[in-house]
Amino acid sequence: MQTADNLRQYRRQLKAALKNEFQRTALDNFAVAYRDGREASFAGIDRTGLIEQIGTLKDVAMARLDELFDQFREKAEAAGAIVHMARSDTEANELISRIAAENNCTRIVKSKSMTAEETLLNHFLENQGYEVIETDLGEWIIQLRHEGPSHMVMPAIHLSRNDVSRLFSEVTGKQQDTDIEKLVKVARRELRQRFVSADMGISGANFAIAETGTLGIVSNEGNVRLVTTMPRVHVALVGIDKLIPTVSEALLVLSGLPRNATGQAITSYVTWITGANPSAASDTGKKKMHIVFLDNGRSAMAKNPVFAQALRCVRCGACANVCPIYRMVGGHAYGHIYIGAIGLILTYFFHGRDKDKNLIENCLNCQACKQVCVAGIDLPRLIREVQKQIIGGEKGLLLASMAAYVLKRRRLFHAFLRSGRYIQRPLAGKTGYIRHLPEVFFKDHKFKMLPALAEKPFRDRWDPSRFSPAHPKYKIALFSGCLQDFVYPEQLEAGLELLLTANVRIDFIPEQGCCGLPLYMLGEHDAAADLARWNIGHIDPKKYDFILTLCASCGSHMKENYPYLLETDAGVRERAGQFAEKVIDYSSFMVLAGSVGTANAGTKTAKAAYHAPCHLCRGLGVRRAPRALLENAGYEYVPNDEEETCCGLGGSYSFKFPEVSSAILDKKLGTVAETGAEILVTDCPGCVMQLRGGAVKQERPFRVLHMAEALKASLSHV
Amino acid sequence: MNPQKLVAQFEQKARAVSAVVKTMAGIDDALAYAVNVCAQKKACAVLASGCEYALSGPAEELCGLKQWEKLMAVPNLSAPDIETLTVLCRDSGIGLIRQGLAAYAGGIDVGLTMADFAIAATGTLVLNCPDEDLRLATMISEVHVAVLRSEDIYANSDDAADRLAGFFAASDYTAFITGASRTADIERVLTLGVHGPLELHVLIIDASTSS
Ligand code: SF4
Ligand code: SF4
Numbered sequence: 009m010q011t012a013d014n015l016r017q018y019r020r021q022l023k024a025a026l027k028n029e030f031q032r033t034a035l036d037n038f039a040v041a042y043r044d045g046r047e048a049s050f051a052g053i054d055r056t057g058l059i060e061q062i063g064t065l066k067d068v069a070m071a072r073l074d075e076l077f078d079q080f081r082e083k084a085e086a087a088g089a090i091v092h093m094a095r096s097d098t099e100a101n102e103l104i105s106r107i108a109a110e111n112n113c114t115r116i117v118k119s120k121s122m123t124a125e126e127t128l129l130n131h132f133l134e135n136q137g138y139e140v141i142e143t144d145l146g147e148w149i150i151q152l153r154h155e156g157p158s159h160m161v162m163p164a165i166h167l168s169r170n171d172v173s174r175l176f177s178e179v180t181g182k183q184q185d186t187d188i189e190k191l192v193k194v195a196r197r198e199l200r201q202r203f204v205s206a207d208m209g210i211s212g213a214n215f216a217i218a219e220t221g222t223l224g225i226v227s228n229e230g231n232v233r234l235v236t237t238m239p240r241v242h243v244a245l246v247g248i249d250k251l252i253p254t255v256s257e258a259l260l261v262l263s264g265l266p267r268n269a270t271g272q273a274i275t276s277y278v279t280w281i282t283g284a285n286p287s288a289a290s291d292t293g294k295k296k297m298h299i300v301f302l303d304n305g306r307s308a309m310a311k312n313p314v315f316a317q318a319l320r321c322v323r324c325g326a327c328a329n330v331c332p333i334y335r336m337v338g339g340h341a342y343g344h345i346y347i348g349a350i351g352l353i354l355t356y357f358f359h360g361r362d363k364d365k366n367l368i369e370n371c372l373n374c375q376a377c378k379q380v381c382v383a384g385i386d387l388p389r390l391i392r393e394v395q396k397q398i399i400g401g402e403k404g405l406l407l408a409s410m411a412a413y414v415l416k417r418r419r420l421f422h423a424f425l426r427s428g429r430y431i432q433r434p435l436a437g438k439t440g441y442i443r444h445l446p447e448v449f450f451k452d453h454k455f456k457m458l459p460a461l462a463e464k465p466f467r468d469r470w471d472p473s474r475f476s477p478a479h480p481k482y483k484i485a486l487f488s489g490c491l492q493d494f495v496y497p498e499q500l501e502a503g504l505e506l507l508l509t510a511n512v513r514i515d516f517i518p519e520q521g522c523c524g525l526p527l528y529m530l531g532e533h534d535a536a537a538d539l540a541r542w543n544i545g546h547i548d549p550k551k552y553d554f555i556l557t558l559c560a561s562c563g564s565h566m567k568e569n570y571p572y573l574l575e576t577d578a579g580v581r582e583r584a585g586q587f588a589e590k591v592i593d594y595s596s597f598m599v600l601a602g603s604v605g606t607a608n609a610g611t612k613t614a615k616a617a618y619h620a621p622c623h624l625c626r627g628l629g630v631r632r633a634p635r636a637l638l639e640n641a642g643y644e645y646v647p648n649d650e651e652e653t654c655c656g657l658g659g660s661y662s663f664k665f666p667e668v669s670s671a672i673l674d675k676k677l678g679t680v681a682e683t684g685a686e687i688l689v690t691d692c693p694g695c696v697m698q699l700r701g702g703a704v705k706q707e708r709p710f711r712v713l714h715m716a717e718a719l720k721a722s723l724s725h726v
Numbered sequence: 727m728n729p730q731k732l733v734a735q736f737e738q739k740a741r742a743v744s745a746v747v748k749t750m751a752g753i754d755d756a757l758a759y760a761v762n763v764c765a766q767k768k769a770c771a772v773l774a775s776g777c778e779y780a781l782s783g784p785a786e787e788l789c790g791l792k793q794w795e796k797l798m799a800v801p802n803l804s805a806p807d808i809e810t811l812t813v814l815c816r817d818s819g820i821g822l823i824r825q826g827l828a829a830y831a832g833g834i835d836v837g838l839t840m841a842d843f844a845i846a847a848t849g850t851l852v853l854n855c856p857d858e859d860l861r862l863a864t865m866i867s868e869v870h871v872a873v874l875r876s877e878d879i880y881a882n883s884d885d886a887a888d889r890l891a892g893f894f895a896a897s898d899y900t901a902f903i904t905g906a907s908r909t910a911d912i913e914r915v916l917t918l919g920v921h922g923p924l925e926l927h928v929l930i931i932d933a934s935t936s937s
Binding site: 221234 | 743777782787857862866884890897899901904922923
């Protein structure tokens with residue numbers, strides 16, 4: 009559970025998490041195993057189609073929550089259950105404790121429920137003197153340790169068998185083995201006795217089917233079945249977002265949930281409960297069955313056009329599984345109660361701004377969560393939206409508003425960058441890197457070499473006459489992006505050189521400014537929209553076949569976010585759409601233009617590893633083109649499993665969270681080194697900055713090149 | 727999909743999650759199989775699973791409640807089947823229980839139940855079990871032996887949706903059971919038999935071979 013008051017405290021917590029070697033290894037192994045398991049479990053299934061169906065059916069359901077609730081209540085009550093609605097977490101806790109009191113219950117067994125974690129139900133009941141025992145093995149372990157879950161599906165993934173053995177030795181008062189099988193059996197017996205003596209069972213639910221008033225609960229261990237069977241009273245605490253119209257729809261979601269959660273086609277058990285069932289322990293012979301629905305802000309969310317989609321979440325946990333930050337720091341540092349990408353969002357709504365204000369900054373915008381979400385939630389987008397709301401409440405957030413001020417004033421910004429190269433001279437010498445970073449500002453940023461500003465920006469070197477053929481095949485507007493304009497102009501020049509013979513007309517419109525992504529990442533959406541308007545205003549999409557950029561980040565921002573940011577601006581909405589359509593990345597364009605022939609194919613000049621920028625592979629969905637180019641250029645492309653894992657830069661992220669950024673970078677460089685590659689190629693100057701900075705600092709045996717540089721270098725081998 | 731293919735797919739999927747799947751010519755073979763499983767349970771397994779380890783006082787007490795004979799729970803078998811079983815069990819020294827299972831939470835060796843139907847795509851058994859004893863037999867037994875008729879296999883859950891909705895029309899408890907009880911909560915190591923059965927056996931009575 010992340011509870012830091014300020015960013016500094018939060019960073020301290022992150023640093024401690026990074027030092028947890030056991031957790032690091034466990035999560036690393038898990039990240040790899042999860043990826044493979046998930047792929048295998050979806051074999052033969054139209055995954056994209058299924059995700060779309062789940063998203064749509066959940067959206068439709070969330071739009072008619074009131075109606076579904078009424079229907080559910082009618083059906084469930086007809087079958088003997090009592091249905092309650094709790095508006096807040098406290099109301100839910102009080103309701104449940106009242107049910108316990110009314111039925112003279114004192115011993116409660118519980119199966120896993122994130123909703124009960126959300127309301128801190130156990131604390132509440134224990135404070136009232138009830139005995140509450142978690143019966144899911146992982147939940148029991150963390151309950152005994154007085155911890156919260158570190159993963160929504162595997163709550164104790166941060167603990168080793170030795171931790172568990174020590175804990176069980178304490179609990180049983182007898183020395184326990186470290187053999188996992190034996191530990192599980194000990195838990196089986198210890199908890200079986202709790203089931204026998206319990207008078208109330210509390211469960212969550214994955215589905216609340218309106219047409220029949222049925223609860224559906226998935227589990228692997230079988231504890232849910234005992235919790236809902238052995239005690240005479242059963243209380244289910246269910247978020248109203250679990251309401252779903254029909255049995256068929258619940259089955260459809262069920263076909264995706266376990267696959268995405270653990271790579272299982274289905275969990276060992278799915279329990280379907282309608283109303284009150286026979287119960288030998290009850291004086292009436294029937295179970296006392298209560299269903300408590302929890303709102304806690306959900307119905308307001310359902311009405312919010314931006315955030316309603318967060319209610320699609322089925323709590324599969326996958327958005328944490330694939331998150332490069334989660335992989336490094338684990339769930340206690342990467343969530344308040346809800347963990348992972350969805351946790352960053354829900355924490356704001358369920359637990360308030362204060363609990364989320366540090367967490368929300370801890371995102372690379374790498375899009376890995378969006379790609380894996382079984383409900384098709386655009387998680388990174390919602391994270392940015394929450395961030396915007398949080399910043400909106402804190403007017404004086406200095407960094408963001410200063411950046412907005414400078415970036416929006418193009419001339420000022422460019423003048424600032426131009427003068428920067430004079431200031432850096434004593435720091436950089438002629439090395440191309442800034443050698444002596446002022447200790448006070450940069451003590452945590454020494455994990456990579458930072459590039460110096462170029463002597464002359466691209467805009468001052470540009471010679472339009474070289475790209476003005478009489479009958480061009482394509483007309484192109486070049487979008488340079490700040491990083492290549494002012495730091496890496498040689499990348500642009502290399503890229504353009506390869507297009508000299510391609511018979512294309514290239515315009516570089518000097519009015520263009522920053523794409524605006526850095527501001528969007530800082531939560532300054534209005535300023536980002538202003539920059540979008542500016543660039544769209546100066547580059548007329550109708551005049552060009554393509555708007556070409558060698559920066560995957562600019563490209564994906566312009567293609568995806570421009571239309572989004574300008575959605576409500578009727579004046580430019582249409583043009584923003586046209587603009588976005590024309591945006592193309594370098595690798596895709598080179599394949600299209602056919603200007604890297606296969607002349608070198610098969611010559612195997614050097615071993616080349618590839619790093620897929622997040623904004624290219626997930627943002628723009630480009631995967632094949634860069635690999636094809638490398639092979640065509642005669643490189644021996646050596647694949648690795650982490651090609652699509654973020655490099656850890658995330659724009660300003662690496663300045664906010666240098667420790668996490670550098671841990672992600674280390675892992676990346678280590679994986680590349682294992683391939684024996686001589687060069688590491690990528691399509692984004694931001695990734696180049698991060699990867700090259702790290703590779704130089706660590707004296708890795710490979711060079712880091714932008715695709716344009718790699719292609720140019722291959723020509724000189726001919 | 728033709729029935730043979732459905733059986734084959736069910737078998738493959740159920741085995742993939744460590745269920746034991748056998749084809750039986752008729753119910754009598756299935757009964758004999760279940761008795762045999764119970765009789766063959768290793769001598770040390772007369773102790774309820776976990777009772778051989780160091781436990782706390784109350785947990786140990788519950789182990790003591792386990793009867794010192796082998797027990798088989800048969801909550802939803804027909805009268806003639808019970809008759810057949812009674813004879814088989816008497817010979818093997820196995821006690822039969824048909825109701826009041828909650829009193830045996832300490833441990834039952836084998837639970838023998840009839841499944842309503844199955845879903846081939848995931849190797850899932852479906853048991854409609856509002857009856858508490860039937861439910862418990864599939865939860866507290868160490869080995870769950872389920873009998874399934876080959877004609878009761880649906881290709882996927884969608885095909886079974888109407889049937890399920892029918893179950894759910896009144897107060898109801900329905901279980902999907904796929905393999906044995908499992909956990910991976912400690913170091914992600916897969917371990918079978920955490921709260922529910924340690925083993926699941928599915929006996930398919932093939933309509934085409936039985937009379
Ligand atoms: S965008 Fe990337 S860093 Fe951010 S939450 Fe999603 S997976 Fe994690
Ligand atoms: S947001 Fe998506 S991926 Fe994350 S837990 Fe929810 S459904 Fe799973």
